[in-house]
Amino acid sequence: MNKYKGYFMVVVAASLWGVSGTAAQYVFDHSNVSMEWLVTVRMLISGLLFITLCYLGKERKNVWSVWQSKRSLLQIVFFGLAGMLAVQYTYFASIEQGNAAVATLLQYLAPVFIMIYFLAVLKKPPSRFELISFVLALLGTFLLLTNGASENLTVPAASIIWGIISGVALAFYTLYSGKLIQTYSSIIVVGWGMLIGGAAMSFIKAPWDFTPSGWTSSTIVLILFVILFGTLVPFFLFIDSMRYITAKESSLLACTEPLSAVLTSVVWLGVPFGFYQAVGGAAILIMVILLTLKPKETNEKTSENVNY
Template identity: 85%
Template sequence: MEKYKGYLMVVVAASLWGVSGTAAQYVFDHSDVSMKWLVSVRMLISGLLFIAFSYYGKERKEIWSVWKSKKSAFQILFFGLAGMLAVQYTYFASIDEGNAAVATLLQYLAPVFIMIYFLVVFKKVPSRFEMISLVLALMGTFLLLTNGASENLTVPAACIIWGIISGVSLAFYTLYSGKLIRTYPSIIVVGWGMLIGGTTMMFIKAPWDFDPAGWTFTTIGLIIFVILFGTLVPFFLFIDSMRYITAKESSLLACAEPLSAVLSSVVWLGVPFGLYQGLGGGAIIIMVVLLTLKPKESKKKMSENVNY
């Protein structure tokens, strides 16, 4: 039963992440809420809440441990800027320029960038397994962005560029956070990362720099949803699920995120999503599953040689 509890927690977390992207798209399309403002507020509030929960939880004594040495302080600062902020900003920028469905699927190309990183670092020829994954990623991306017609793009070029950068940022986030999360509690790493990113965003778009004159109750409700149920709740569920299931199982079940983003975009916002786009999205998800199920031997070998 505990395993099923863990499965449910990951599926709910991933689904909330996906739906929150669609909620953000609705806010951008139906109000004058700035993408930069929402990223700033989302990260600041979430970061403060994560640190506050840590203070009143069992991680209280470790909150300030990341700042006790110059090395760890630099690592958490770099993670907050080049990892957490980069992922959040580029993902929402892609949504703002296009739609949540395409933005989420492009972000899920991250495993391909991680694979390419390992191949370059270890100067090895791609295996058949890796070549199949790469072909699926390229084919899926092509179909997703063109719906089978190469002369037409289904979303603006800016959405594609930000989406690909988002995938690269997520790959870096995943690789760089490895040592931090093995050294400090996940909630503290995520909390400081969010807070650092949000504080930096304050200099770009201050949280108090907004005009609520044209906001409706729906706008306010969706902003709260993006902050709480698109960040705080799913992160807690995902992190806590690790007590019941393995990292591999959680990675597989996290594929519910692009599925929920696509379904909510199509059903709720009426975003057109063609047959070939669906096939492309499916190919990307299959690629993620294949790379997650990659033979343990090669994964272990790589992890032993990587210097985070």
């Protein structure tokens, strides 16, 4: 029963991540809320909540440990800017320019970039397994972005560029966070990363720089949903599930995220999603599953999937 409890926790967490992307798209499309402001507020509030919960819980004595040496200070600041902020900003920029379904699937190309990184580091030719995964990623991306017609793009080019950069940023985030999580708890790392990224974004779009005129109750509810149920709640569910299931199992079940993003985008927002796009999305998910099930060789040093 504990294993099924863990499965349930991961599926709920991943689904909330996916739905939060669709909720953000609705906010961008139906209000004057800017992408930059939502990223700033989401990161600041989520970071404060993470650190506060750490301070009130078992991690209280370790909350400030990341600031006790120059090396750890530089590492957490670099992670907050080049990892956490980069992932947040590029993902929401892709949603704003296109839609949550395509943005989420493009971000799920991260395992390919991780695979390429390790192949470059180890300087060895790719295995048949890796070549199949790479072909699936290319085919899936082509079908997702063109719906089978090479002369047409299903989303603007800006959304594609931001989505691919988001996949690269998530790959870096995953690799770099592994070093920090070996020393500090994942909650502390993500909490400080969120706060640092949010503080940096405040220089671009201050949290108090907004105009609530025209906001409806739906706007406010969805903003709170993106902050709380798109970050805080799913993160704790995902991390807590590790008590019951393995990291490999949680990574496989996390594929629920793009599925929930696609489903809610189509059903709730009426986003068109063609047959070949569905085939392309399925190819990307199969690629993720293959790389997750692959015996740990080139990707054995990557951290467990710590989402955002």
